[in-house]
Amino acid sequence: MESTVRVRFAPSPTGGLHIGGVRTILFNYLFAKQNNGKFILRIEDTDQTRFVKGAEDYIYSCLDWCGIKADESTRAGGDYGPYRQSERKSIYRQYAEQLVKSGYAYYAFDTSDELECKRQVTENFRYDQNTRQTLRNSLNIPHEAAENLIKEGAPHVIRIKMPKDEQIHFTDMIRGDVSFSSNDVDDKVLLKADGMPTYHLAVVVDDYLMKITHAFRGEEWLPSAPIHILLWRYLGWAADMPQWAHLPLILKPNGNGKLSKRDGEKFGFPVYPINWIDPASRKKADGFLEVGFLPEGFINMLAMLGWNDGTEQEIFSMDDLIAKFSMERIHKGGAKFDYEKAKWYNQEWIKISSAKRLLSPVKDALNNAHIQDFSDNQLLSVIDLVKERCVLLTDFVEQGSFFFKAPDKYDTNSVKPKWNDDKEEFFKAFADELKSGEFLDSASLETNFKDLATKKGLKVGDAMLPFRIMLVGGKFGPQVFDIAHQIGKDETINRINQALEAFEKYK
RNA sequence: GGCCCGUUCGUCUAGGGGUUAGGACGUUAGAUUUUCAUUCUAGAAACAGGGGUUCGAUUCCCCUACGGGCUACCA
Secondary structure, three states: OOOOOEEEEOOOOOOOOOHHHHHHHHHHHHHHHHOOOEEEEOEOOOOHHHOOOOHHHHHHHHHHHHOOOOOEEOOOEOOOOOOEHHHHHHHHHHHHHHHHHOOOEEEEOOOHHHHHHHHHHOOOOOOOOOOHHHOOEOOOOOHHHHHHHHHOOOOOEEEEOOOOOOEEEEEEOOOEEEEEEHHHOOOOEEEOOOOOEOHHHHHHHHHHHOOOOEEEEEHHHHHHHHHHHHHHHHOOOHHHOOEEEEEOOEEOOOOOOEOOOOHHHHHOOOOEOOOEEOOOOOOEEOEHHHHOOOHHHHHHHHHOOOEOOOOOOOOOOHHHHHHHOOHHHEOOOOEEOOHHHHHHHHHHHHHHOOHHHHHHHHHHHHHHOOOOOOOHHHHHHHHHHHHHHOOOOOHHHHHHHHHOOOOOOOOHHHOHHHOOHHHHHHHHHHHHHHHHOOOOOHHHHHHHHHHHHHHOOOOHHHHHHHHHHHHHOOOOOOOHHHHHHHHOHHHHHHHHHHHHHHHHHHO
């Protein structure tokens, strides 16, 4: 009988979730879906001092935008809840006590201040097998004295007692065999003075209780892996230990360190999936959503940061990724984030997406720019006309707004130098012709326009640019006659007349 | 400082004992498009260094360098 794959992502609600975390979520999710397993979202809010209001909601919003749904979570529920660690507080202590009883952990009464002092005095001070004899803990005072202190309510923590001269090995799914000497690891706190577990205890206990089979996390956790391995062993659960995989980090574009939340502002690109407003400072950080990314492009880009399928394919939908993802093909080295390439993925997704798919996000982008006067059908045609020149969804504002609004200013430099009576006359004639003629399609419009220009002794090229400026306002946009056809006969005539007036002074 | 992990074009990466070291982004040049974008063609651009092992190493091993991570009663 094969046991079900169960993976988890366990963020702490201390702020916005940045793209490194989202990529870890993505890899967890892909692995779970591929194996018909479960993806669990667990909130690790064991540090009450760092709790940030709104952070948990934000995580769900990000997941939602990305199209990822947790099978079990604080919201979805599940058989292994609660899924918020602060609500599990009561279950951790017994395991810590169990470790004390079996001799793998001990009570320590040193206060944070005392230890801070030690660190001031001794460089590289560590609470470990070399120093623990000199400190205030249950290893150095009679057992009963320790028990009494605790009964009296003396503040204390429980620390793991790291063994001497032991090599701790484990096989990482990405890195292969990794080993540490127990002598290099300090006696980490497992249970804090406030009764909350630290991450080290909580991950192990919860992963066990929630029957996690594969534990994926960022590479920054590698150094604490030996603690977790030992805990699994000391708690008697070694046979149930999940397989570990430490994912490579996403690095700053300049390569100096891992990408951090502040880098968005510093380098000028988003690091959050959606806008994050820090509740304390009210400072807003841009999200990929608001900047104009499609979730498809965002996910595609993230997946390719450290993974590829071994072929030359670069564009993957979520379903493609679920089908083709494999842990073996994850890179070991960190990846510097490249915003240019990120935008390219989005551009590709805009190009291959149907107008129907694009309708809602493009509408949002236009509405945000206060352009609302259009029907869905109009917008659908416009999207098809302009999508290949958009990299971000927000580009639809510039590329699309003139379809719904006559230009209020003109790129005069493109018209001014060559504007004269002949041209004015031509456009007047063209407007007249439009008025009385039919307005079939852009091809016949083009023919009419060119014929008339030739008849009036104008070079076609000399008439095209002013026409574009009249309709669009600037030197951009799709085929002029497509634009004219799209905005319709009356509007085309209006814009010609309006421009003719504005150009009067250039003659 | 100590420990751990890593290192192929500027960036993301493929490859792997004998290859013209492949692709993509970006970049350069050109073609197409009577704006721009798209599209197409071509170009420049990489195996960190030193020792082994081997007939042969970019590929395997060791060392060095460099980069990154961790070193809290934070995750």
